[in-house]
Amino acid sequence: MSDGKLFVKSKSSEIRAEIERAFKKSKPHARVKIILKKILSNIMLNNNEMCNLMEDVIDLMRIDDLDIRKMCCHYLIVFARVKPKEAFRALQFFNRFRDDRNPILRALSIKTVSSIGVPEFIDFSFTIVGKLLHDSDAYVRKAAVFSVSRLYQHDPKRVINEKLAASVGDMLRDSNDSIISAALACLSYLHEHGEGKFTLVLDRATAFKLASDLSKVNEWGQAYILNLLICFTPQTGEDALSFIETIIPCLQHQNSSVILNSIKAIIYFGNYVKNPELVIPTLSKRLGSSLVSLLSKPPEIQFLVLRNVILLILSRKELVSFDVKTFFCNYNDPIYIKDTKLEIIYLLANENNVNVVLRELEEYATEIDIAMARKAIRAFGNLAIKIESVSDQCIEIICDLVSNGISYIVREATIVMKNVIRKYPRRYDYVVKEILKHHKCIDEPDAKAALIWLLGYYAQRIDNIDKIFDEFVSNFKEEPLEVQYVILSSATKFYLQVPDKGEPLVLKVLKWATEEVDNPDVRDRGFMYWRLISHVEANTANGEFQSSTKKIILDSNPIISTENDSIDPAILEELDLNIGTLASIYLKPVQTVFRFARKKSLGESPALQSHSLPSTATTASTDNFSMPKSSSTYPVSDYESPKIPDDNHKFHDHNRDSLINDMDSAFEKEPAKMASTKDKLVKKISSAALLGRKNKH
C-alpha cells in the first residue's frame, strides 16, 4: 500500500475522531498504525497543531505493538517540550518498558526519554541510564551510550559527576564492535563540546587497543577511531611510527571519510617521527594515490578531497606526491571543481611540468565559459610571477589572447599585467601597448584601476597616452572609490613625468577631488597630492623640477613574489588536524569560521619534531587566507539557538576568496597603497593586528 495519500495536512480533532472510530472496530491495530502515520506526516509538514493530541497518543502506548509504540515515541520527542505537563503521564510507560523482556523496547525507552529536554524526563533518564549501560543486550547498550551524549547536551555537569563519561570510556573494551563504535562517537562528541569540563586523553594502552580494533569495526567505527587517535600523544618516535604503519592499510578503504581520517592521523603521527618520508619511502606515493583515486567519487566528495589536496600541498609537500595531470579539468566538471583544480594546477606547477600545464591552461583560456577563461588568464599571470623561466612564454600567450580583443579577456589580462610588471619592471612593454589598443572594452572597476595604474607607470614611454588618460578620467566623480584613488595617484605621476601634458589633467582631477567629491578620504588625498606638488620645497635648490616630490611619489615599488602561496604555519598546523572537516574547505583558521569549535593542537612530547616551515610567510598573505574577503551580513541570529545569541555573522564563501583570487586581491591593493600612501606617513597596518581585530569582533 502507498502512504502517499496520508501525506496531507489534517486537523487534530479529525484525527481524534478517527482514533475513537478505530477502537469501535474489532481489530484496531492496523487502523491505529495508519492514523499514527498520518500524525507523523503532519509533523513533517510542520503542522504544530498536532501537539493537541498528546493525551490521545500517550493512551495508544498501552497497545502491545512495537510499531505503534515507536511512532508514539517519535511523536513524544517532537512535542513533549511543547506540552510538558501532559507528557509526564508517558513516564509510567517508560518505567515499564525499561525492564521489558524485549530489548528493542528497553532501548526505545532510554532513547526516547533522553531525547526530551524536559527536566523530569532528563531526571528519569539519569536514573535508568546507568543500569542500561550494562544491559546484557548489545542493542540496548548501544542506545544507552548514545543517550549519554544526548544527556550531555542538557546537563553536562551531571554526566561528569555521575561518572557516565567514565563508564562510556570503559565500554571501549566491550566485546561487541558496534558498542565500541558507539562509545567512540559518544566520546568524540563529549570531547568536541567539552569546553574545559571534559577533555579526552588516551593513554598508550587504549590507543594501541583502538588501533588494533581498526580491522574489526565497521566503516564508521574506523572513521571514529582514526579521528580519536589524535587525542593520544606518542612519547617516542617508534610508537608514532607503528601507528602510521597500522593505519596505512586503511587508505585502501572505499569510504572516503575513512581515508581522509586516516590521512589526518598519519599526518598527525608524522609530527612525532623524524623525517617520516625517509623512513617509509612509499608514504608520499600512497597518500597521493589514495587521494587521487577518490576523484572517481561524486563531485561533492571530489570537492572536499580537492580542498584537502590544496591543504596538504601547502603544509606537507614532502609527504604527498601528485601528478599535475590528474587535476586537469573535465569538460563536465561543475564550476566549483574546476575552480579548485585550477588552484591545484597552479600550486603544483614547477619548472619540470610547466609546459604541459601551460598547454592545458591555454585550452581553458579559450573556453566559452567566461569565469573559467578569466581564471586561466589569472593563472598565467601568477605562473609568470612564480616561475621566472617561463614568464616570457606566459606573457606571450596572454598577449596573443589579448590581440583577439575579446572584452573579458582584455579586462583580466590588464589586471594580471599590472602584477607582472611589478615583478618584472620594464620587461613586457609590448603587452601594455597591445592592451592599450583595446582599452575601449575595459569598463569594470578592477580592470580600470589596473589600466590607470599602468598609464601612470608608463606615462613617459608611450605616446598619445594623454588622450587615453583623458577618457578614463572624464568620469572621475562617478567612479567607485578604488578607481578614484588610482586616478589621483596616476594623474600626479603623469604630471611629474610629463609636466606639460600632465598639468591640465592633474589640475582638473585635483579640483574635482577637493571641491566636488563628498567622500572625505578622496578629498584629503586630493589635498595631500596638491600640497606635495605645490610645496615651496618641491623643487630643490638647484631648480630641478619637483625632485623632492618625485622622490616620494615615483619611488620604485616593492617587488612582489609568490610567497603569498603559504599560510601561516601555525594555522596550517591546526588545519592539518582538521583534515576532512568543514574547516578544511575554507582553509581558514578554524576559530574564525566556527567560533565554538574546540581548538586542536599537537601535544607536547619529546618525540615532537619541530617543523622548519618558513615562518616568514609574508604578512600580507596571512590575512589573505584567514579573512573572508567578502563578508556580507545575513540575519542569522534568528536561526541560532537561544543559548548562543551572537555569532560571527559571516557568509563564508570559499569561491570568492579562493587562492588565485586572493593572490590578486593582495596585489590589487598594494600598488595603490604604495604609490599613494607609502611614503606619506601612513603606517601600514601590520596584518597581525588586523587578524587579531577581526577575530575579536
Add this chain to the structure above:
Amino acid sequence: MISALFIYDMKGDVLVSKIYKDDVKRSMSDVFRVHVIAANSQRGSNQERIKNEVRSPVLTLGSTSFVYIKSGLIWICAVTRSNQDCSIIMEFLFNLISSMKVLLNDNPSTVITSELITNNFAFVYELLDEVAEFGYPTNMEISYLKNYLLSTSVKDKIFKMPTNGIGSGGSSSKQASKKLNTSNITWRRSDIKYRRNEIFVNVEEKVNVLMSPQAEVLRANVDGSINLKTHLSGMPECRFGFTEDNIFLNSMNHDRSLVPDAGSATLEDCKFHQCVELNKFDSERVIQFIPPDGEFQLMSYNCISNLSLPFKVFPQIQEMGRERLQYKIRIRSLFPSKLSASDVYVRIPTPSGVNKTLFTVSAGKAKYHSEENCIVWKISKFFGGKEHYLNGEAQVADTVADIHSKSLMHWSRPPINMNFVIDMFSSSGLTVKFLKVSEPSNYRTIKWVKYSSIAGSYEIRY
C-alpha cells in the same frame, strides 16, 4: 555530527525531516530553501543561470553549515553546527541515497522522485532513525538494514528473505532477537541458506579519455569496480586474486623504472568494501573477506598506464565560410575483432541555429538533434578492428545571418563525446585469476565472471 536532515522536492517543500540533535530547529529547513533551492531554481538569462549554478556543495552561515546533494528529483541536506567531519557527512548522504534506492525500489539505478519518498515516508523516517544515532552514522550496510527494517515496515512485499516467514511485526522477543544483529560481523547474518550456492563477479570498467584532434591521448584513466553478487550459505570465507602480472603499484617502492610488460594491468590504487581484511591485503596481497549477502561492490580501482583504449577518433571539422561547417569524422576500433561494442553513440556538437544538415555514414544512423545542438551518430554493433566514418555538412540558418555569424565565431566547440558498452573486454587488462570460497560445510559453489568496459567521459577535442 549531523544535527538535522531534510529531504526536499525540487520546489523546496520538505518531504521528510529528522532532527538528530537539539541544537537545530525544524524551521531551519526554510533557511536552506531560501539560500540554495530558491536561488538555484531561478532561471533567467543564460548569464544569470551560470551565476546560479551550484557554487559549492557546502554553505556555511554563522556556525551552521548545510551539506547537500541533489539526486534525481530531490535534495538531501544535512544541517550541522560548528566544525564537523564533512567527509563523514558526505559519505553518509551518498550512502543514504543508495540505500533508499535499493530499499524503496529494489533497484540501484532508480531515480528518486518526491512521490517515491511520500509514498514511503514512514519507512524513510524509520530508516533515518536507524542509520544514525544522535547524528552519528552507525551501520548502513544494505543487508543489515533490510534485515532490521523488514519487520517494522509495510514494505514486506519487496523483501524476499531466503529463510523464515515474516511475522506481523508484533513485539515477540523471538523476532526481536532475530532483528538485532549482535554478531561482530555487522554486514552478514549467520543463518543464511541457499540450495544452490552461486557467486557472480562483475568487472566493470569506465574508460575516461580526452583526445586531441590528432588522436593523441591527452589524458586517460580507467575507473574500475568489481561487483559481486553472492548467494552463499553460512559464513563463507572468500579469497580473491588476479593474474600475476596485475601489479598494485602503490605497494611497491615507487620505482617507476620497473615498467610492467605490455598487456598487464597496473592498478594505481584500489579501495575495498569494509568486509575485506585490509591488513591481510597489505601484507600478503590477498583479498580475503566474508561477503555480505546479495549485491555489493567488493573493490574499486584506478589505472592510468598500459591501457588499451577501445576507440580512436579522427575528427576534421572545418568552417566553410561563415555559414557552413564541414564534418569528416573517422572512428577506428582497436579491440579484438571477435568482440563487438554495442550501443555506440557518438555525439558531435554543432553550433546553435543549424537549419540544414546532410550526412552520410558508413554504418549506423546519424541524426541531428536541434534541442541538444548535436548530431547523434548511433551504431548498434561496432566490431573490433573496423573503421567507420561520417561525412557531412551543417548549415547555419540564413535568416539570422548577423547573429549566427557571431554564433559560429563564438561557438564554444565542446568536445565530441562517445558512449559504448563492450562486453568481455577490460581496458586495463585486469583479469581475475582465482576465487575460492571456503565454508565449514564444504559445499560446491558455481562462479560466474563477466567483464565489461563502458565509456565514462570519452571526449575528443577538435
